[in-house]
Amino acid sequence: MDPSLRSPNGFLSSLPDDDFELIRPYLRTVDLVQDSVLAEAGEKLPRIYFPHRGVISLVVNLARGERVQVAMIGRDSFFGSMSLLAGGDPVVLNSAAVLVPGAASVVEIDRVRAAAEQSPTFRSHVLRHALAIYVQSQQTAGCNAAHTVESRLARCLLQTHDLSGGNKLYITQESLAQMIGARRNSVSLVASTLQQADFIHYSRGHIEIIDLEGLKKTACECYGTVRSHYDKLVRPRGLP
Template identity: 55%
Template sequence: MLERQHPATNAQRRITIGSHFRTFVANMSALNRAYAGGTTIIACQFVKTNHRGGVAIASALASGTVALPGSDRQGNVTSMPRSTNHLLASLPDAAFELLGPHLQAVDLVHEAVLVQAGDPLTHVYFPHSGVISLVVSLAGGEMIEVAMIGRTSIMGAFAALEDRISLNHAIVQLPGTASVLEVERFRKIAEHNTALRDLITRHEHFLFAQAQQSAACNASHGVEARLARYLLQLRDLSRSDTLLLTQELSAQMIGARRNSVSMVANTLQHAGVIRYSRGHIEILDLARLRKAACECYVTVRSHHDRLLRS
């Protein structure tokens, strides 16, 4: 059994989707301020991985450049089957027919910053593969993940429907593909489609549940438990036991020191739970990794099943 460590504009018509949604926005803003502690949110830029994980992103802070949606690698606008994104797959046919013709398939490039905190959101993202992390960045250079978004959900919905301002940085943590839609078109479609608005509300509630649990987890649980929870969530969203991930980025995402994560990863590797090499972590023993994780992993999964599978 693994030994756990102890907690160390002119007026525009807005969409009305109920008071519970506005409560979510207020709560998410409060959580963001709590993480930031009143410090200035620093801008990020798009960077490709250089096998240094968080250093690659941190070294690019303050330039103000983000990765914008485009076309595929051949420069063509392509379509993706909606079944690979669970939100799109669960839409009634009539709702999807409104969205489908306007969706564009894009690559989610590793460590690309899709939007910066405080900037207007231009597109919403429906991932088909890969993982997008919502991250708070502090003045000292620290980055802490508050939620993950993958093939089960959507990135940018509440900002698109409200004031279009992002509360967090959105960074591609694991590469993949997504369908994107311009915010204004998304807003107009959702305004006239109750099924889409209701589905988005459930997804945003799940996002807030994740953020709450992450705050509690980072404040209360040891590094081993947090790292195990983090790896399991990435595995669930990526459907892969091999993760393009550095220990440095992992440490930043869970709010831990690099050397603490290194020691825990070394312990897990010697126990045969994971194997890591520069820029990659492979999960070898899923059952033991689940045993090492804190209860937050199961809690977030239960929120997912209750809100998104009903």
């Protein structure tokens, strides 16, 4: 089967035919509704999500109620890789919510775990995707600690653009604050700065990226670093 016709999701399209057949009969499509919570940290994860469109945000919940994003998952990967690798019950390590609405293929986690146990190549694909998400979370931690709010917001907008595949993003101000670990008033000020520079158009949760190159010049090194790791580990052909 031509991988480009198999699925809009990068993980599924990159699987060898025999590996894809291990889970194909059990896949179904669901909507990813904006701000819906897919799982909370510490819960058992019943199913795996393979986005076609939209972006899933992995967040850390802090004691005072703050929620800070540590990684994003879009059409190039899937949510649940860490839970698959954990022994025993598949517990969620980070809470997950829909950042950008879209659609995804879903399958029960036991089906994917059985496929990984049956096929070494399937298991290798899972490991590489888990490693890519781990590297992204590590880079995000360093970025939030060392770089300016402006460069962090530019980085996150570029990553969201890459993962969702579109210039028009529907992201609330609260979600933007979670993305970069900043207060909402800081996000509003920086978004206004990017808009004045004609890099984006920003209005009440609607963001249109106008100048990708301008954003890239504003973003910190972390955007290129994460993208380079994904290129080496998991990015399938055909995705920008």
